[in-house]
Amino acid sequence: MAAKSTIDLNKLDLAYKIVFIIGFILMVVVAAVVTHNATTKPLTGSQVAAVGYIAVFLLLLAGIIYSHFPESVLGKPKNSS
Amino acid sequence: MITYTAPMWVGLFIGFIIGAAAEIWGIANPETLIRLAKWEDRLFLICITLGLAISTPVLYGLYALGIGFHFSPKPLYVIGVGLGGIFFGVGLALSGYFPGSIWMALGEGRRDAVYAVFGAILGAATWTALYQSPAGQWLVKTLNFGSLVIGGTKVSAFVIEPWFGNKLVLFGISLVYAAIMFLIAYYVPRYKGGVRSCLRERIEKRMTPYELEKHRDTAMYLTDGALPYSENSLAKKLNEYYATESNVTKWFMVMIAGIVGLTVVLEMFLHQIFGESTTDSWIAGMLFFPHFKYSQIVFKGIGWEPYSDIGTMMGALFSAVFLTRRFTSFRNIIPPSWKERFGDSQAARFLGSFGGAYLMLFGARMADGCASGHILSGDLQMAISGLEFTAAVFAAMLITAHFVYKSKR
Numbered sequence: 001m002a003a004k005s006t007i008d009l010n011k012l013d014l015a016y017k018i019v020f021i022i023g024f025i026l027m028v029v030v031a032a033v034v035t036h037n038a039t040t041k042p043l044t045g046s047q048v049a050a051v052g053y054i055a056v057f058l059l060l061l062a063g064i065i066y067s068h069f070p071e072s073v074l075g076k077p078k079n080s081s
Numbered sequence: 082m083i084t085y086t087a088p089m090w091v092g093l094f095i096g097f098i099i100g101a102a103a104e105i106w107g108i109a110n111p112e113t114l115i116r117l118a119k120w121e122d123r124l125f126l127i128c129i130t131l132g133l134a135i136s137t138p139v140l141y142g143l144y145a146l147g148i149g150f151h152f153s154p155k156p157l158y159v160i161g162v163g164l165g166g167i168f169f170g171v172g173l174a175l176s177g178y179f180p181g182s183i184w185m186a187l188g189e190g191r192r193d194a195v196y197a198v199f200g201a202i203l204g205a206a207t208w209t210a211l212y213q214s215p216a217g218q219w220l221v222k223t224l225n226f227g228s229l230v231i232g233g234t235k236v237s238a239f240v241i242e243p244w245f246g247n248k249l250v251l252f253g254i255s256l257v258y259a260a261i262m263f264l265i266a267y268y269v270p271r272y273k274g275g276v277r278s279c280l281r282e283r284i285e286k287r288m289t290p291y292e293l294e295k296h297r298d299t300a301m302y303l304t305d306g307a308l309p310y311s312e313n314s315l316a317k318k319l320n321e322y323y324a325t326e327s328n329v330t331k332w333f334m335v336m337i338a339g340i341v342g343l344t345v346v347l348e349m350f351l352h353q354i355f356g357e358s359t360t361d362s363w364i365a366g367m368l369f370f371p372h373f374k375y376s377q378i379v380f381k382g383i384g385w386e387p388y389s390d391i392g393t394m395m396g397a398l399f400s401a402v403f404l405t406r407r408f409t410s411f412r413n414i415i416p417p418s419w420k421e422r423f424g425d426s427q428a429a430r431f432l433g434s435f436g437g438a439y440l441m442l443f444g445a446r447m448a449d450g451c452a453s454g455h456i457l458s459g460d461l462q463m464a465i466s467g468l469e470f471t472a473a474v475f476a477a478m479l480i481t482a483h484f485v486y487k488s489k490r
Contacts, residue, residue: 024395031090031388039086045367048387055391063190067410073301075310075317
């Protein structure tokens, strides 16, 4: 049962890492598109928000997924000792 | 002169590199800066001085060779910069955060960083309101000597005019400056009661049993409430680098400051200095005071800071999930020094984090820069305002921590 649970957590971990990489690439693409590759024109609220929404989504998703992992210290679950 | 200006979105990558490196360093954890304020762990001082020792001669060496940088030493208005540094130091000691490390801590999933974000925006809003008052104008105009570095004055976007001779003189000064920074990095012991800095530990390949114990204690609070990792993982090598056989991770931990410093040099070539607190003024202006004078200045002058701040958070999130496994999922983790003094009440920690961040950002905007704009980028340029701000921050931070975290015995 514990082994199955570990496998599930590993799958969740891997899934999040894939989502993160895709999300970060998307952020860069969105930033380049919404700013029209500008170099000096000051950023606007909507240009920052377009990228910021993806960042907040990735952060919240990480919070939800990793809250299922055991709380640890030095890599070992706190309640294992 | 060779110059270049990169597109705004590149700021995401610059922030990412700095956020990822600094998270590995441990700066995202407020306990690290509280221990600095208590003068118990001088990691930040040692690594910053080492980073300056490496990066400053690179900056001025390349400048002497004809490479143009987007120099931006902050103006030296003596009273505002000094007073701002004092507010900043008090706030830092209370919250355990500076503006950039708040974004990093969010990336590490730290709950008290959420409180700090709101405190920081409110602090920036307060300065926005004060700026156009007679008091605000007095602070930024009295004893204002302009943008000065040791040995030169910024005269245009890419040019620092040396006071004597040519650019080689600035390079020569940067070598002396670097030597002083290196001596601090080499001789200041990392831990209170210890004998060696991080650099000396690596060069001499030894540490005392007390230093080893302090390293273990540091690794424990850095990983408290974090994710599990296996014995052979990279996370183990990074978090417990002092006890592993890997020379790569041991040296990497020492050299992170160099990586951060050289990234700032690259950023200055590409677009601008590294700054983190302007974004808070930009957000405060957007939310509360769009028509205020200070907001208008920020809106017109904002560079890629909002993107580099988002990049900083993403870099720290990347490190905390992929490398160090220090992501804490917004659990109730209270910094040990805070818990020892004020208990584990979430409400008390809210006050410390929110209130400290408020004071810190108010000070940062008053001084026109923060740990990134003044201490990292400013000191890297040998900006006199940056050195004044650094001195004020350290003095206020040490005094505040001495009284606030004093044992109840």
